[in-house]
Amino acid sequence: QVQLVESGGGSVQAGGSLRLSCAASKYTYRSNSMGWFRQAPGKERDWVARIYTGDGSTSYADSVKGRFTISQDIAKNTMYLQMNSLKPEDTAMYYCAADLFWQGGDDWMADYWGQGTQVTVSS
Numbered sequence: 001q002v003q004l005v006e007s008g009g010g011s012v013q014a015g016g017s018l019r020l021s022c023a024a025s026k027y028t029y030r031s032n033s034m035g036w037f038r039q040a041p042g043k044e045r046d047w048v049a050r051i052y053t054g055d056g057s058t059s060y061a062d063s064v065k066g067r068f069t070i071s072q073d074i075a076k077n078t079m080y081l082q083m084n085s086l087k088p089e090d091t092a093m094y095y096c097a098a099d100l101f102w103q104g105g106d107d108w109m110a111d112y113w114g115q116g117t118q119v120t121v122s123s
Contacts, residue, residue: 002027002112004096009117012086020081020117022096027077027112033100035108036070036081038092047108049081050100061106064090086121094119
């Protein structure tokens with residue numbers, strides 16, 4: 001069974017940076033998508049960023065574009081999310097996901113999910 005384990009969350013002040021990692025085990029990289037989602041307390045889970053494992057192409061939600069960067073190291077079976085210029089509204093549980101599929105607009109879902117890592121940004 002595919003296992004995704006996130007790490008790198010924590011608390012940071014506004015304007016700071018964090019890098020999240022997602023280690024994938026028992027997962028075969030092929031031409032598909034992996035990505036990051038986040039869920040703030042009392043809100044729905046939102047898609048944040050996506051990377052196409054075949055060619056490394058990326059896409060981002062408008063709320064993080066220009067501040068967050070998704071990347072992958074296939075040799076290490078690891079995906080990353082570099083988060084810069086963090087804002088209090090970025091506070092959420094961040095989830096790694098694999099085998100994303102598109103449902104229209106910015107509505108993405110996934111077949112596999114990690115357990116999440118908490119990111120807290122204070123003002």
